[in-house]
Amino acid sequence: MTVGQAGVARVQDVQAAYMEMTRRKRLYGMVMLVVFIALMVSGFRVADGRNAGGFWDGIGNIFQFPKEVLSEAGEKIANLPGLMVKFLPSLLETLNIAGASTLLGAIFAIMISLLATRGLAKWPRLIGVFRRIMDIMRAIPEIVIALVLIFILGGGPVPAMIAIAIHTTGALGKLFSEVNENASLKPVEGLHSVGATWAQRMWLGVIPQVAPNYLSYALMRFEINVRASAILGFVGSGGIGYDLKNAFSWGQGRYDEVAAIFLLLFATIVVFDQISGHYRNKMIGKG
Amino acid sequence: MSATSDTAGTAAAPFDATAFFQRKRLMAIAVPAGILAYFVYIFFAFDIPGLAERARMDNARILVADSFSYKTHVTRDNRMGGITIAVEGENKGTWPEGRSPDWVQVESADRAVVSLKHGQEVLLDGDTMRYDVPGYGMIAAEVSRRGIALDLPAGETPDWISASNARVDITTDAGRVILTKARSEVMRYHFGWELFWFTLDSPFYGKSFGELIGLAVSGDRLVEGKSNLAAMVHDVWNNRMWQHKDVMWAIFETILMAFLGTMGAALMALPLAFAAARNFTPLMVVRAAVRRVFDFLRGVDALIWTIILARAFGPGPLTGALAILITDTGSFGKLFSEALENVDRNQIEGVQSTGAKPLQRYRFGVIPQITPILLSQVLYYLESNTRSATIIGAITGGGIGLLLTQAMITQKDWEEVSYYIILILLMVMLMDTVSGWLRRRLIQSDDSGH
Numbered sequence: 001m002t003v004g005q006a007g008v009a010r011v012q013d014v015q016a017a018y019m020e021m022t023r024r025k026r027l028y029g030m031v032m033l034v035v036f037i038a039l040m041v042s043g044f045r046v047a048d049g050r051n052a053g054g055f056w057d058g059i060g061n062i063f064q065f066p067k068e069v070l071s072e073a074g075e076k077i078a079n080l081p082g083l084m085v086k087f088l089p090s091l092l093e094t095l096n097i098a099g100a101s102t103l104l105g106a107i108f109a110i111m112i113s114l115l116a117t118r119g120l121a122k123w124p125r126l127i128g129v130f131r132r133i134m135d136i137m138r139a140i141p142e143i144v145i146a147l148v149l150i151f152i153l154g155g156g157p158v159p160a161m162i163a164i165a166i167h168t169t170g171a172l173g174k175l176f177s178e179v180n181e182n183a184s185l186k187p188v189e190g191l192h193s194v195g196a197t198w199a200q201r202m203w204l205g206v207i208p209q210v211a212p213n214y215l216s217y218a219l220m221r222f223e224i225n226v227r228a229s230a231i232l233g234f235v236g237s238g239g240i241g242y243d244l245k246n247a248f249s250w251g252q253g254r255y256d257e258v259a260a261i262f263l264l265l266f267a268t269i270v271v272f273d274q275i276s277g278h279y280r281n282k283m284i285g286k287g
Numbered sequence: 288m289s290a291t292s293d294t295a296g297t298a299a300a301p302f303d304a305t306a307f308f309q310r311k312r313l314m315a316i317a318v319p320a321g322i323l324a325y326f327v328y329i330f331f332a333f334d335i336p337g338l339a340e341r342a343r344m345d346n347a348r349i350l351v352a353d354s355f356s357y358k359t360h361v362t363r364d365n366r367m368g369g370i371t372i373a374v375e376g377e378n379k380g381t382w383p384e385g386r387s388p389d390w391v392q393v394e395s396a397d398r399a400v401v402s403l404k405h406g407q408e409v410l411l412d413g414d415t416m417r418y419d420v421p422g423y424g425m426i427a428a429e430v431s432r433r434g435i436a437l438d439l440p441a442g443e444t445p446d447w448i449s450a451s452n453a454r455v456d457i458t459t460d461a462g463r464v465i466l467t468k469a470r471s472e473v474m475r476y477h478f479g480w481e482l483f484w485f486t487l488d489s490p491f492y493g494k495s496f497g498e499l500i501g502l503a504v505s506g507d508r509l510v511e512g513k514s515n516l517a518a519m520v521h522d523v524w525n526n527r528m529w530q531h532k533d534v535m536w537a538i539f540e541t542i543l544m545a546f547l548g549t550m551g552a553a554l555m556a557l558p559l560a561f562a563a564a565r566n567f568t569p570l571m572v573v574r575a576a577v578r579r580v581f582d583f584l585r586g587v588d589a590l591i592w593t594i595i596l597a598r599a600f601g602p603g604p605l606t607g608a609l610a611i612l613i614t615d616t617g618s619f620g621k622l623f624s625e626a627l628e629n630v631d632r633n634q635i636e637g638v639q640s641t642g643a644k645p646l647q648r649y650r651f652g653v654i655p656q657i658t659p660i661l662l663s664q665v666l667y668y669l670e671s672n673t674r675s676a677t678i679i680g681a682i683t684g685g686g687i688g689l690l691l692t693q694a695m696i697t698q699k700d701w702e703e704v705s706y707y708i709i710l711i712l713l714m715v716m717l718m719d720t721v722s723g724w725l726r727r728r729l730i731q732s733d734d735s736g737h
Binding site for chain 1: 322325326329332333334335338341342343344346347350536540543544546547550551582585586587588589590591594595596598599600601602603604605606608674677678681682684685688691692695698704708711712715716719
């Protein structure tokens with residue numbers, strides 16, 4: 001066998017192996033696609049069967065409720081500005097719940113994330129413990145804590161604030177500790193060499209490096225928390241969600257209020273989305 | 288990075304160190320002061336001083352105690368006569384006639400001795416009740432049609448006894464006695480979740496784990512026509528007290544909502560994202576229109592979508608799934624179109640040079656590039672939507688969220704509430720693990736070749 005023939009044989013081997021691999025990959029892809037489609041279809045059928053109204057019956061009525069609300073709001077369009085002013089205090093409460101819980105959550109998240117980052121932790125052995133604590137805080141849905149706290153503390157904004165703050169601590173803590181891992185250790189070591197305490201090293205050595213990223217994540221979280229606090233209000237405590245629930249369960253006759261609240265909520269969410277998006281771009285762009 | 292880039296930026300110009308540090312020092316004071324001021328405002332706006340009054344610490348105690356203990360009621364019907372023993376006083380937890388726990392001696396149809404904790408005993412005998420409390424004395428009561436005649440030891444009535452003509456409530460650390468004209472009730476607290484596996488009507492009730500395993504492998508059938516193992520599974524699955532069947536269905540519904548909603552949203556968003564990406568849709572008008580649609584879907588928010596959809600489809604998992612689907616179509620559309628705008632043109636041109644048609648160009652030139660980003664986003668949302676589905680279920684009525692709110696509203700089944708909370712936590716953590724594992728698997732295998 002000449003060198004050239006050996007080369008051709010090797011190329012053919014490689015080609016055959018490649019074709020084999022491609023075929024196998026394609027087969028796996030097909031199998032996964034089929035499984036996925038089967039899951040989606042059967043899942044839809046199960047969900048459809050367990051729903052009070054079926055999908056095909058309901059799809060025709062989907063615009064009925066918006067139409068009722070719009071037509072009633074249209075008749076009483078003169079009321080709308082007044083109603084929107086009336087609900088402004090509730091909207092402010094919802095925003096305050098989101099603001100306070102984001103701030104509280106961010107403060108706790110900074111502490112816990114520093115304690116859970118390798119190289120920065122005060123007690124390196126407890127890193128795993130703090131990470132698990134963050135995991136659990138992140139896993140508990142806000143509604144669970146909120147409902148329990150409503151039973152103990154009564155209605156109002158405080159249960160929602162605490163519930164969202166706990167979840168925020170877990171969620172931001174994870175993001176913050178990822179940021180911390182990329183921070184330069186040089187300032188920390190410098191501060192250590194002049195005898196700074198752990199708190200001083202963190203405050204003066206780490207925080208200035210990571211503050212813009214922290215802020216950007218906290219803003220994104222604030223956006224999410226505005227939505228969460230509106231939803232928690234609907235389920236039972238404080239803010240504009242609670243007003244929405246009252247107006248909504250009253251039914252026809254107060255749909256002008258429903259429309260006013262829908263509008264306020266929509267405008268608020270869009271405005272805060274835009275503001276936070278703008279500042280986040282600015283901060284990340286600068287960094 | 289404001290701090291570092293400030294120093295770098297001013298290095299070229301003459302650097303005014305004093306002003307720079309002054310500004311920094313001001314910031315170091317102004318930011319914490321601002322946050323503090325906000326918290327002071329919140330403190331009063333949320334009426335936190337008044338919270339101490341409104342807070343019901345006794346509720347907290349009930350909640351904690353109830354979540355890991357249960358009570359058994361021994362009840363004498365004062366109108367019809369007769370004594371019943373029931374777990375949590377519920378019909379479905381009633382002990383069958385002729386059987387009783389070992390701390391209750393039923394001596395006749397109308398007479399029973401109930402042993403409470405610390406060796407204390409309550410005697411129910413017809414219309415009379417006698418309870419000897421150590422360190423206090425004998426409490427005797429007689430219920431008649433006119434009311435309850437209570438005979439207490441001399442001296443002031445202690446605060447753990449509340450008595451009126453119509454109702455007497457005695458709460459000690461050993462148990463609780465409530466007397467009304469209708470019934471005399473003695474309650475004893477026990478640690479644990481009673482009847483969690485088998486209810487009292489099951490032949491397997493009260494058997495130890497070892498005995499159950501023995502029964503499962505042995506041939507002697509306790510239930511006609513069924514193997515012991517099948518009978519056990521049937522009894523646990525259909526447990527009327529804890530309703531494992533309904534609870535598991537609820538968990539499944541919640542996961543189903545998250546799955547259908549997330550995957551459906553991804554499928555809807557992908558084609559729309561092409562229309563919103565600058566490098567695939569040169570027409571400004573189309574791009575802007577699609578983007579406004581995304582903004583609208585996200586801005587209306589899951590809460591409002593849920594309300595609107597619940598009107599059309601009624602309560603259930605489908606409504607929740609559609610609410611998630613609509614909201615997340617907006618979120619995914621935005622994310623996907625950003626990912627599409629960052630794809631590498633060279634690969635598309637490479638595919639095009641081999642004579643690929645537009646659809647093939649997308650399939651082989653674009654999709655492989657964005658799959659890792661897409662998948663990781665979708666899986667991340669799947670996990671986070673499991674939590675959202677719990678909340679949406681509470682609003683629209685479906686899944687574990689509904690069960691949780693229902694159990695909370697009754698304000699007595701706290702052991703069920705804690706059971707649901709544990710299940711929700713496990714569910715979220717499971718989804719977290721699964722989505723993390725899938726993300727690692729799929730994205731890694733996708734890196735190896737297209």
